[in-house]
Every structure is written in structure tokens, then in C-alpha cells.
Amino acid sequence: MADETETPENQPPGYEPPAIWTWDKASGGRFANINRPVAGPTHDKELPVGEHPIQLYSLATPNGVKATVMLEELLALGHDGAEYDAWLINIGEGDQFSSGYVEINPNSKIPVMVDRSAPEPQRVFESASILVYLAEKFGAFLPGELKARTETFNWLFWQMGSAPYLGGGFGHFYAYAPMKIEYAIDRFAMEVKRQMDVLDRHLADHEYMAGADYTIADMAIWPWYGGMAKGVLYDAAEFLQVQGYTHLNRWADQIAERPAVQRGRMVNRVWGEPETQLPERHDAADFETKTMDKMMPKEDAAE
């Protein structure tokens, strides 16, 4: 029989959990400075408010991109009521812990939205709640008929339950943790590959996630799993052999071609090529005039 006190080869040695966990040291790794075991605000600061009906406070991570793609898709359909101001929330600096932010999202995560055209300003937090709210308000990208609507919700909730294994699990241990732990990477690599296979098999005979029509389920799944399939997230394309998911790749490419998706992924983006970054968006014309390449002093842009 194996000696149970022996540390398996794929696990770092030396940690015995104490009876009661205490927060007495930084955890290390990327984002260690913003992780806390408590909720609530860390500082007093009001949020800015622009002139449009919808105020979005966000960052262009996959969760943030869901909201900006939906708003751009609504505007592309001609829904002027979806005009929005997108304010940058720098989560690395702790902007999500300001008193103003916590008031509209007690969970201190991006994205969050306020609809100021509602009778009383309506806060909407959790990216799926934002997608459903906007879909219902504007009657778009969510089928009315029960079967197709249910299929849309099936995949929307699938995304919300599954992506934490991708980001918080695989992405964290593969890319951000201060040490590479084989056990953790194996566990989450296996789960992410299984999830991509779920999508690949489904997309083999469905054009979009809920069937023939593009819906909020596609908008929720694309930034995470389209990003994985195209090797955009965590630099893990080779490790997970993502090119093998051919149907997932077909769908990811198809969605990436949509002009509203191309605009949505630029909003609140503060990394990547300067022409892909629009840190704040207050007007449709900002895509032409306010991307980082246009805002940089001429000498920097030339470098």
C-alpha cells in the first residue's frame, strides 16, 4: 500500500492545512494584490455618469466583452436606446472596490451596468443578467418561442457555470499562479478540454449555440471559448491543442467577423495593439477618433 504521508510527485511538499484558515500573508501570483477574503468597499469614490441612457463600468476581459458586444449589436440593429457610456474599471488598481462601484455591484466584479432610462436608475450586475436584461428590454437576440428560448438559456447558464473552471481554474494555475502545480493544471486542463469538446460536438450540427439564430448564448460563450479556440487566452493554444476543435473554430471565426463584435471587443481595452484599444467609449465616433494609436503623441505612435 502506498504511504499516505508521502507527497505525490505532482504536488508541492510541505503544506498541512491548519484547523482554521487565516489571512496572514499575500497569496502570491498575479492579482494577489486585489484578492481579499472579505467584500465591501475599500475607499470612498463616486462613479462618473455620462449623458447616455446606459452607463457601463467595465474592462475588456471576456466577461466585460459580453456586455460591449451586446450593446454594439443592439446599436447595429438601430436601437438608439442602447447608446452607452463605457467607463474603464481598472481591476488591477482596485477600482471595483470603490464605494460607488460596490453600491451597484456588491460582488465587486466587472461588468456592471446602470440603466438610467428606467423609471428609477436600474443596476444590473453579473454578465448574464446584463445580457438577459438588454435582450428583454430591446426584444433582440433572445427568441420568444419557448423551445428556442430555453435552448438559449441552457447554453447561457452553461457558460456561467463552466467558465470559472476555464478562467479561475485552468487560466489561474497555468498562467498566473506563483508555481506550476501539475495536479492542478492536469485537473483543469482535462476539464477545459472536455468543455471544448462539448461545444465542438454541438457546433458540428448547429450553426449557432441555440440553433439557426445568433443569440445572447453566443455572445456569452464566444469571448471565453472562442478566445481559447483561437489561442488568445493564456497562451495555451499548443498546450491544449485547440486547433483540433474544428467546429468550435468555425463558429469562433464566424462570430469574430461581425462588425459589432469587432467594435465590442475594443471597448475598455487597455492592452494589445494601440489601434485595438478604446479605453472609454462615449460616442460611436470614438472608434474612429479615440483609439490609443490616435491618442498617443505622434513620436510614440511612430515607434
Ligand SMILES: N[C@@H](CCC(=O)N[C@@H](CS)C(=O)NCC(=O)O)C(=O)O
Ligand atoms: N460571474 C461574473 C464574473 C465576473 C468576473 O469574474 N470579473 C472579473 C474580471 S473577468 C473581475 O472583475 N475581477 C476582479 C476581482 O476579482 O476583484 C460575471 O459573469 O459577471
